[in-house]
Amino acid sequence: MFAFVLRRLLVAIPTIIVITAVAFFMMKVAPGGPFDLERPMPEEIRERLLAEYGLDQPVWKQYIDxxxxxxxxxxxxxxKFLDKDVAELIGEGLPVSLMIGALAMLVAVVLGTFLGAIAALRQNTSxxxxxxxxAMIGVSIPPLVMGPILALVLGVYMGIFPTGGLNYSRFxxxxxxxxxxxxxxxxxxxxxxxxxxxMIEVIRSNYIRTARAKGLSASAVIIRHALRAAVLxxxxxxxxxxxxxxxxxxxIERVFQLPGMGAYFVDAALQRDYTLVMGVVVVYASLIIILNLVADVIYSILNPRVSYDS
Incomplete structure (x- = not known):
């Protein structure tokens, strides 16, 4: 297992390099720049700003630096945030993004597993x-559409939940x-x-029929045998x-005005804040790689037939 994790982490290094390279050069190709203002800027001031941040160098040199x-x-x-560096902004936004993402995944896993199991046990019923x-409605409507609808109905019309911000002291x-x-x-x-x-595939398998033939109760068969195999x-x-x-x-963070990394990313992309965009891309890419690795490790623990030692 340790060798598998080490190999995955080593493979993650070139993956991060490729992701950062693609993101970096795509931003440079996009029109506009961080110092393009509505009112013209004196050329000497613009040149000093570009030199200060190393933006007067060739693109390949900027990437290496x-x-x-x-x-x-x-x-x-x-x-754009002249009083803070990118690490400080990520430190402020990352906890908010992680909290929202973790809660959403927890709710999704608990409710999705429960509803799926109920549907399988009551197959072809109402x-x-x-x-x-x-499930079809949930898959068909993207969060970009569902978010404003929920904010309008539950927030504005019914007044049940606040529609934006992160004011814990009030809400x-x-x-x-x-x-x-x-x-x-x-x-x-x-x-x-x-x-x-x-779940339907598992409850029709031979070892489930064997467990039932041994006289185990329906709840014991489902909880002790079927669920563990079905969640793989x-x-x-x-x-x-x-x-x-x-x-x-x-x-979503932009829609609900939450001070997470997503909101910083959208603002930074619109304002061509190259370093902030790159910082958010690197953090998100690292999180995705780590979460996929954790999922593989958990899978191997739950399924003894899978081994990553070789």
Missing amino acids: YMAGLVQGDFGPSL GDFAVMSF GLSVLVLPVITLALPQIAIIARLMRAS PLVSYLGPASAAVISGSLV
């Missing part, structure tokens, strides 16, 4: 059809409800469908699901 700093843990200064109908944890639900709904739908299909495909999906939640939070 950035990677040299990144290896030392230096994300560089922000080009309960099964209701769960699958909900408490209720400020997290709408963004968490928005991120969780598509994953609940997908997990429910995966769990239903996996779900565990494999946790890595991509976490990546989907992370990428979805980029927009």
